[in-house]
Amino acid sequence: MKKFFIIPMVLSCAVLTAETPAAAPVAADDLTLSVSFDNTTEADLANGRATHSEFRGRIIYEPGLAGQGLRIGKDAGCALYDCKDNLDFDNPGTIVLWFKADNWHGNSGSRVSLWGLGNNNGHIALAIASTPADVCPCRRPLEFTIFHSQKRRNVRYTITPPALSRICRNWHMVSVAWAGEQLFLSYDGAPYKAFKLQVPLSNEEFAHCSRFAIGVNAGWNFLVDDFRIYGKKLSDEELNQIWEAGKNQSQAQPTAAQ
DSSP states (O other), X not given: OHHHHHXXXXXXXXXXXXXXXXXXXXXXXXXXXXXXXXXXXXXXEESSOOSOSEEEEOOOEEEOSSSEEEEESTTSEEEEEEOTTTOOXXXXXEEEEEEEESSOTTOOSSOEEEEEEEETTEEEEEEEOXXXXXXXXXXXXXEEEEESOSSSOOEEEEEOOOGGGOOTTSEEEEEEEEETTEEEEEETTOOOEEEEOSSOOOTGGXXXXXXXXXXXXXXXXXXXXXXXXXXXXXXXXXXXXXXXXXHHHHHHSOOOOO
């Protein structure tokens, strides 16, 4: 009789102590590039080249959302990745990036470029605006700019960060998505704000640039983490799920000394 009762007890313990499999990322099947920066700049998943094609400056890792993040700015550098097979403007897509400011108070003027590609033949960027110059960048609008293109006039699309986002030392999530003649922007998981493009984005429009940069502006210091490109326009619900999951991870991390 003892053996009869002991065996179920052992089995029950095994069930209770078994590790729960980690939940798959939201819209995991639609990812074309995912970089977690956990002590490497190599992508966790990539349809194209998985490693950065160039890094300008020093590679520095610091505590991120759940693991390590990559330091960007004048004390570090910026990472460049290939567009080919990772980024497709001919079809709907979404870029999601987490960032954390490093001592932005007391600074003013220039904008904070988080992501971008191009040159004087056509340039696009996702950035924190340069104005109003007398307030901290964490209180400035998020903007997506398209400049010097042969297919459209220079244009700037902006959204105001949610009130609860205006804390410099928190992790924040920004996103830009595109689908046909529409562009979408979101800050900290808020529902997308939609804009009408003059003409749809296309690979041809930016064929002169084979790479994009994470952390374009070296004049500011900040951390980036969990950079992702999706081969579809994420829904507001999916975007909010990513925000909530990342926010919970960041709150569980020990606070680094500032």
